[in-house]
Amino acid sequence: MLAAGQHGRPGRGRFEGIPPLLLRAIRAQPSLRYKGAYTTEFRQGPASIRHQEYITREGDRYRIDFPNDSQFAGQVIIENSRERLHYHPITNEIVQQPPRHGEVWERIANLANNRKFVLTTVPGELIAGMRTEELVVSDRAGNLVQRLYIEPISGLIMKRQLFDFVGTQIGYFEFTEVALNPKIEPDTFVIKRRDARVITPRIQLERLCRRRGFHVVFLPPSSGYKLEGASPRNFAGTDGLVQSYLNGNERLWVYDLKGPINANRLRQNAGRDLHVHSFELNGETIVLMAKIDEQTLARFATLMESGTPARQR
Amino acid sequence: MEICIGASRVSVREPRDQASEASLIERCRRQDFEAFGQLVDAYQNRVFGFVRRMVVNAEEAADVTQDVFIRAFQNFQRFDGRCSVRTWLFRIAYHLCVDRARKNVRSPQEVALYDPSDGEAVDVADCRWQPEQLVIDDELMGVVESGIASMSEKLRSVLILHDREDMAYEEISQALGVPVGTVKSRLFLARAHLQDVVKRYLEAEA
Amino acid sequence: MNGRDLDRMNSVDDMIESPEQHSVRKLVQALPEESLSLAWRSSLNEKLLETAAAKKRRNRLNWILRPALGLGLASVLAVIVLFHPSQAPKSSTPDRGIESAIVSDHRASVLLGEVSSAGLNVNEVASEANPQEPDDGLWTDSDVQGL
Numbered sequence: 001m002l003a004a005g006q007h008g009r010p011g012r013g014r015f016e017g018i019p020p021l022l023l024r025a026i027r028a029q030p031s032l033r034y035k036g037a038y039t040t041e042f043r044q045g046p047a048s049i050r051h052q053e054y055i056t057r058e059g060d061r062y063r064i065d066f067p068n069d070s071q072f073a074g075q076v077i078i079e080n081s082r083e084r085l086h087y088h089p090i091t092n093e094i095v096q097q098p099p100r101h102g103e104v105w106e107r108i109a110n111l112a113n114n115r116k117f118v119l120t121t122v123p124g125e126l127i128a129g130m131r132t133e134e135l136v137v138s139d140r141a142g143n144l145v146q147r148l149y150i151e152p153i154s155g156l157i158m159k160r161q162l163f164d165f166v167g168t169q170i171g172y173f174e175f176t177e178v179a180l181n182p183k184i185e186p187d188t189f190v191i192k193r194r195d196a197r198v199i200t201p202r203i204q205l206e207r208l209c210r211r212r213g214f215h216v217v218f219l220p221p222s223s224g225y226k227l228e229g230a231s232p233r234n235f236a237g238t239d240g241l242v243q244s245y246l247n248g249n250e251r252l253w254v255y256d257l258k259g260p261i262n263a264n265r266l267r268q269n270a271g272r273d274l275h276v277h278s279f280e281l282n283g284e285t286i287v288l289m290a291k292i293d294e295q296t297l298a299r300f301a302t303l304m305e306s307g308t309p310a311r312q313r
Numbered sequence: 314m315e316i317c318i319g320a321s322r323v324s325v326r327e328p329r330d331q332a333s334e335a336s337l338i339e340r341c342r343r344q345d346f347e348a349f350g351q352l353v354d355a356y357q358n359r360v361f362g363f364v365r366r367m368v369v370n371a372e373e374a375a376d377v378t379q380d381v382f383i384r385a386f387q388n389f390q391r392f393d394g395r396c397s398v399r400t401w402l403f404r405i406a407y408h409l410c411v412d413r414a415r416k417n418v419r420s421p422q423e424v425a426l427y428d429p430s431d432g433e434a435v436d437v438a439d440c441r442w443q444p445e446q447l448v449i450d451d452e453l454m455g456v457v458e459s460g461i462a463s464m465s466e467k468l469r470s471v472l473i474l475h476d477r478e479d480m481a482y483e484e485i486s487q488a489l490g491v492p493v494g495t496v497k498s499r500l501f502l503a504r505a506h507l508q509d510v511v512k513r514y515l516e517a518e519a
Numbered sequence: 520m521n522g523r524d525l526d527r528m529n530s531v532d533d534m535i536e537s538p539e540q541h542s543v544r545k546l547v548q549a550l551p552e553e554s555l556s557l558a559w560r561s562s563l564n565e566k567l568l569e570t571a572a573a574k575k576r577r578n579r580l581n582w583i584l585r586p587a588l589g590l591g592l593a594s595v596l597a598v599i600v601l602f603h604p605s606q607a608p609k610s611s612t613p614d615r616g617i618e619s620a621i622v623s624d625h626r627a628s629v630l631l632g633e634v635s636s637a638g639l640n641v642n643e644v645a646s647e648a649n650p651q652e653p654d655d656g657l658w659t660d661s662d663v664q665g666l
Contacts, residue, residue, distance in 0.1 A: 042631050042641040043391070053638045062637040072639065079637050100637070107633065143490035146633075162630055168391045170627070171634035171641075231642040233624060234577060236616035242624070242642070251629075255621055266618040274625070289625060344571055346564075353563065361555050375555060379563045386567050387574070457546050476547035497531040504535070504543040511546065 018112040021121050021133050021150055026109055028155025033058050036128070036178035043170045052176075061189045078191050085198075087191050094191060094198045098226040098246045107249075108148075111137055117145060124149040127158040128175040154180055201227040205243060208232065214241055214256055215282045223300050225252050252290035252300075261285050277301055338398060341389045349389075352398065353382055359399075360406050363473050366461055367410035377413060381406045396487045403478070404488040407470055414466060453511070460510030464503055471496055472503035573616075 018026070034057055041050040051070060056063040064077040074089035084097040111117055117137050124132030132149040139145055149159035159174040202218065208230050209216045219225055225245035233240045238259040245252040263278045266287065270276050277297035278287040286304065288297045340348030360381055365374040384405050385392075392401055461469055470489060474480045475496075486493045534540065631641040 040634060040638060040644075042634060042644060049641070049644050051639070051644060055637065057637075064638050077638065100632075100640075138490075142492060142495065160634065162633055164630075168388070168393065171631045173634050173636070173638075229642060235620040235624065236573070237576065238617050240621075242628070244628075244642070253625060253628075257617070257621075259617070261617055261621070266621065269618045269622040274622070287621065289621075344574075346567065346571075349567070350564075353560070357555050357560070358552060362552055365553055371553070375559050378555065379559070379566060382563055383566055383570055387570055453546075454550055457550060461547075472547060476544045477550065494531065497535055501531055501535045501540065504540045507543050507546070508539055511543075 018109070019119050019121050019135060021152060022108070022112055022119065022135055022148075024152065025148075025150050025155035025157060030059050032154065032156060033182070033184065034154075034156060034178055034180050035182045035184070036175050038173050038175045040173040041171060043168075056184060056188050058184055058189070063188050076191055078189055080189065085191055087193055087196065092193060092196050094193065094196050095201060095204060095229075096198055097201055097228050100228065100246065111146070116140060124158075127151075128178050130158060130175075130178065132158050156180070201229050205230040205241075208241060209256075212239065212241065214258070215284055217254070217256055217281055217284070217286055217304060218243065219245055219252070219254055219288075219300055220303055223247075223303055225250075225300075250290070250292070252288065252292070254304075255285075255287040255289065257285040257287065259285065261287065279305070281305060334398075338389075338392070338394065341386075342392070344386070344389070349382075349386055352385075356399065356402055357382070359478060360402055362477060363403060363470075364406050364410055366458075366469060366473050367407075367466060368413055373413070377406070377409050380409055384409070397484070400480075400484050400488045403474060403480070404490070407489055410470075411466060453514070456511060456514045457507065460507045463510070464506055468499050468503035468506065471499040472507070475500050476504075 035055070037052060037054050039050060039052050041048050043049075051072065052067050054065040054067070060081045062077070062079045064079075066072040066075055074087075076087040078085045078087075079099050081099060084099045086095045086097065087093075088095070112119055116139055118140060120136045120138070122134050122136060124134035126132070127149055130151045133152050135148040135150060136144065137146040137148070144163050146163065147159075147161040148157055150156065151158055156178070158178070159172065161172040162170050164170045205218060205227060206216050208214075212232055218227060223245075225247040228244045228246050230241055230243045233242050235255075235257065238257055240255055240257040243254040243256070245254070260280075261278060263276070266276050266278065270289065273291060274289060275292060275294045275297055276287055276289045277294050277300075278285060279301050280286070281304070286301070288300055288304075290297065337348050337351060341352060357378065361374060361378045364377045364381070365371060368374050368377055381402060385402055392398070396404075461472065464472070471485060474485045474488065475482070480488070482493045482496045485496045489496070491499075628641060635641065
């Protein structure tokens, strides 16, 4: 074991008590430059969804492309500290979203500052030809939560695995090739597509609502939260839409459901950390969910009721 | 009929060897009811025996035991075979019991005992205690049950899995997600606590 | 016996192999085994069947919601709704599992958000079968291929 460290307690300084390896990785972020390819896998129910992405990164600027034989071929994602642009070749549209990568690092730092978790550093494996050290995140009962494989000199996370409470891997990414400090062309972080239309997530949401027969209900920007995206879902037989919002590194979710829910049961299920507020609007049930207090959520609900062109379908 | 699964023996109605267990697991992954039924037959009473001692009452234990099998059925595709089915089932059971206890805020207080790793003292019943001379009757069994119930979940789970389910330390370590050393020290503390409870009962009887 | 006495013991291994500890083990082993009733088993079987059926429904729904088929179905449903306006409303009884389904989905999304970093997140990847939600009434080659 190279080093073992218990995380620091909140309020003792943001990076106090963080294992040196993770601290190095966090501090390296603003200056990281690399090109590479990685495989990502998400588990959804019993199925796994795996795909490959090509990444070019220079500090807080990213470009993501996809292999030609991929179902995402032709799509391009560009992200910087101000915005995230996602180009879809079929519709020749660029979706303009708030940036999301910063919050990942915020969450990793929070892991280290959370008393519920214990971080341990052990020798890692060779990944894409690079030696790594492994940061094991477990809960206080010793259950494995995450594994991060970090290249110790650059601080680049080469592989990350997440596990559920029975120890099953629910998602991971792993670099298959990487080049540190490569030459990066100046126009890498620009999307140039002739006649491409820039649209917002709000427009996407309206289209989705029309197609799925939902009223267009959203949290207005005056809340401080920006809509990041929306997707359809089915919750135990009830059709729904999930809207995801970002305010800096804080997230909020809105669930629009075509059926009633039991608010108390939902609150019980959500537990202590996650807060919920639900209300009915035009025959649909709207649920706001975030790690912010219920009063604020109730205020946002009022904003949604008054500010949403609710009759629009 | 018995089959060796993991580190100890459990009775299973049909499968006779590792190959047939593997085939049973494969069928369960394909959501084969009959195959899953065989697993339920093999493990329902064992899982129930564990859960029964981890939650408040028998009805709740029966509910949680159903949840364990439903959870296993839903997630069988995710069972990767790195541990035995039994370990996996007990792992699910343990987590569900802990969740349930948190919701009920019922968990008994930690037993104040010596932990070999932190150097505090503990009073453990002395060696004059001669349990081989004990008459194991219903009343004594009741005392043992209440002694188990008065332990923390951490100690109780290890005691049941090791001493009742005959699970190996490594298997318990996998099921509970704690190091083998912790399993051993918890086992020692759990037994010491139970010894103390029984000793007090016997002294009162005397 | 106290902490100092314990210190004399070589290790936890020795401690748990002591005769007293073995005696306690025998007591625990002697505890009676409780069995579950046949009613319990029947009830479990019913729940397992429900679980399997719900899963099939979900899979079927996912299949239906594929873009082209979804579009076709939407048209059919539109016709049905137009000509059968007095169709019975949905049951107002909430599904017992919806609340936990929402929270589970939420937690999974949050966790999986950790994996995606700057790339596609799980929602974007999963909804790729229906990628850009083109304007109503318009269709593309991929819609035709999906039929």
